[in-house]
Amino acid sequence: MKKAFVTKEMIEEITKTYPTPFHIYDEKGIRENAKALKEAFAWNKGYKEFFAVKATPNPFLINILRDYGCGTDCSSKTELMLSHAMGIPGNDIMFSSNDTPAEEFAYAAKLGATINLDDITHIDFLEKTIGYIPETISCRYNPGGYFAIANSIMDNPGDAKYGFTTEQMFEGFKILKEKGAKNFGIHAFLASNTVTNDYYPTLARQLFELAVKLKEEVGVHIGFINLSGGIGIPYKPEDQANDIRLIGEGVHKAFDEVLVPAGMGDVAIYTELGRFMMAPYGHLVTKAIHEKHTHKEYIGVDACAVNLMRPAMYGAYHHITVLGKEDRPCDHKYDVVGSLCENNDKFAIDRMLPEIEIGDYIAIHDTGAHGFAMGYNYNGKLKSAELLLKEDGNVELIRRAETPADYFATFDCFDIYKKMIEES
Numbered sequence: 003m004k005k006a007f008v009t010k011e012m013i014e015e016i017t018k019t020y021p022t023p024f025h026i027y028d029e030k031g032i033r034e035n036a037k038a039l040k041e042a043f044a045w046n047k048g049y050k051e052f053f054a055v056k057a058t059p060n061p062f063l064i065n066i067l068r069d070y071g072c073g074t075d076c077s078s079k080t081e082l083m084l085s086h087a088m089g090i091p092g093n094d095i096m097f098s099s100n101d102t103p104a105e106e107f108a109y110a111a112k113l114g115a116t117i118n119l120d121d122i123t124h125i126d127f128l129e130k131t132i133g134y135i136p137e138t139i140s141c142r143y144n145p146g147g148y149f150a151i152a153n154s155i156m157d158n159p160g161d162a163k164y165g166f167t168t169e170q171m172f173e174g175f176k177i178l179k180e181k182g183a184k185n186f187g188i189h190a191f192l193a194s195n196t197v198t199n200d201y202y203p204t205l206a207r208q209l210f211e212l213a214v215k216l217k218e219e220v221g222v223h224i225g226f227i228n229l230s231g232g233i234g235i236p237y238k239p240e241d242q243a244n245d246i247r248l249i250g251e252g253v254h255k256a257f258d259e260v261l262v263p264a265g266m267g268d269v270a271i272y273t274e275l276g277r278f279m280m281a282p283y284g285h286l287v288t289k290a291i292h293e294k295h296t297h298k299e300y301i302g303v304d305a306c307a308v309n310l311m312r313p314a315m316y317g318a319y320h321h322i323t324v325l326g327k328e329d330r331p332c333d334h335k336y337d338v339v340g341s342l343c344e345n346n347d348k349f350a351i352d353r354m355l356p357e358i359e360i361g362d363y364i365a366i367h368d369t370g371a372h373g374f375a376m377g378y379n380y381n382g383k384l385k386s387a388e389l390l391l392k393e394d395g396n397v398e399l400i401r402r403a404e405t406p407a408d409y410f411a412t413f414d415c416f417d418i419y420k421k422m423i424e425e426s
């Protein structure tokens with residue numbers, strides 16, 4: 003049973019101040035999970051989680067993670083700027099980007115962020131851009147083929163645009179060493195949203211073995227191994243949640259079996275989790291505003307794919323709770339839809355739910371990562387507010403909703419802008 007962390011009564015109170023739709027985040031859940039992650043990797047002296055900013059780029063939420071020692075993983079200049087504005091020091095910032103513009107490398111270097119190169123040609127590109135090779139540098143690895151655990155295929159790195167091939171890792175580390183790099187990192191992201199405790203341990207063993215070879219053959223010091231993101235969450239009620247303690251133990255075992263005997267017991271383990279850190283602790287709360295009885299039964303809500311794109315983009319499942327009707331039988335079959343002029347703007351298709359009435363509040367689950375962040379403005383729709391449900395039960399606004407003026411802002415150098423603002 004998936005349970006919402008808000009009730010109908012709470013939402014009725016909150017909507018007196020903040021109208022639907024909005025994303026709301028659960029501080030207590032975020033804290034408990036971050037603490038569990040920290041404990042699961044406490045065996046590793048240099049362990050650090052660099053939260054993947056792209057998943058939930060809100061400084062107030064990232065600040066909660068800072069209490070547990072987390073840094074940030076940035077994929078662009080604006081994410082770097084956000085981290086810097088928060089006062090996060092360079093050594094707590096990872097820059098894992100691809101197809102990287104020169105100015106973004108330059109800015110990352112200026113902040114002292116750790117640069118994780120996506121391609122062997124980026125060695126020259128970086129050196130030409132900033133004039134030197136940083137002492138600490140990381141390379142992203144992509145072994146190609148399929149990533150499998152016990153014969154079951156998890157993902158298809160051979161089809162992914164990211165990373166160096168195995169040969170390029172050896173060649174790249176040689177070049178970087180000649181150019182003065184001293185402290186090397188290896189990064190890989192080979193499967194996404196894995197709902198198994200075996201992904202990290204399997205990936206770690208593969209990277210640890212590579213690290214030993216790189217150390218022996220190229221003579222470089224490997225300072226850290228970055229397992230990146232990819233730990234999933236149980237979106238569907240029948241999914242079994244990952245156990246981060248077992249995952250930490252599995253990585254520990256591989257560490258003791260591969261790195262320690264090679265005299266590499268000082269390697270720091272890094273992670274760049276996004277989904278695992280935040281997804282379950284966010285709901286998109288929306289209100290039923292229409293019902294439609296045609297070839298199917300439709301419930302129209304006041305949110306749309308602009309607020310949560312994953313169902314439209316990937317056909318992703320997001321669980322739905324009709325607030326106040328948690329105990330009613332799910333005996334109605336609905337498509338729950340938004341208002342975009344796009345037929346894929348559906349939060350659920352043929353979903354069995356309790357009977358929904360106009361005015362019912364609906365919590366769409368697991369929107370805390372890759373939810374608000376993927377939002378866009380199609381059909382002139384505005385992005386919603388983000389709220390934080392604090393541990394003490396109070397609710398705090400952590401991002402206001404967009405206004406028409408925000409939508410029009412990029413016309414501010416044109417005459418028509420004044421009229422748009424008068425209208426809004």
Ligand SMILES: *Cc1c(COP(=O)(O)O)cnc(C)c1O
Binds near residue numbers: 054075191274
């Ligand atoms: C997206 C991304 C992450 C986070 O992935 P999750 O699936 O949210 O854990 C981490 N690192 C990199 C480089 C990414 O692109």
